Amino acid sequence: MFDHVKFGVSDFAASKAFYAQALAPLGVAVGAEGEPSYGVEFVVKDEVPSLILFQTREKPAHLHIAFIARTRAQVDAFHRAALAAGARDNGAPGLRPKYHANYYAAFVIDPDGHNVEAVCHAPGA
Structure with a gap:
């Protein structure tokens, strides 16, 4: 069903660190990363779905x-x-x-x- 979900965060560095640590036990790791405005993509190796976080000032950020x-x-x-x-x-x-x-x-x-x-x-x- 889903290919990826991307949402904005107010503190890119803090959110990246949080998700990297919190999702590591699930086999999720950084797969790709660009500028904070583009974001960081978290993936499970050899699987399609991914979670992408990006820096934004929008509140709430659009999905x-x-x-x-x-x-x-x-x-x-x-x-x-x-x-x-x-x-x-x-x-x-x-x-x-x-x-x-x-x-x-x-x-x-x-x-x-x-x-x-x-x-x-x-x-x-």
Whole structure:
């Protein structure tokens, strides 16, 4: 269901340290990290779901929730259906090579302002 969940924190260093320590017994560790505004990604080795924290001043911070799509067609259909349901566009379906070569995603803003994504990691046809 979920690919990743991303949410903002008010003190990036403190939150990173907390989650690294608190989640270590569960086999969760830092998988990738960028600038605090991009964040830190916590993962379990060889598993897809991840938790990402980023620095923000928003209170409360909007959530970023990503759902797994098995095909690029599902990403396209998600985007159309979400817009039809009243969401605002936040990124049309397409490749996002800055994440990786096969990262095909679409983004919408839900009624509460949350960034909702569908993402397919499979190579295209």
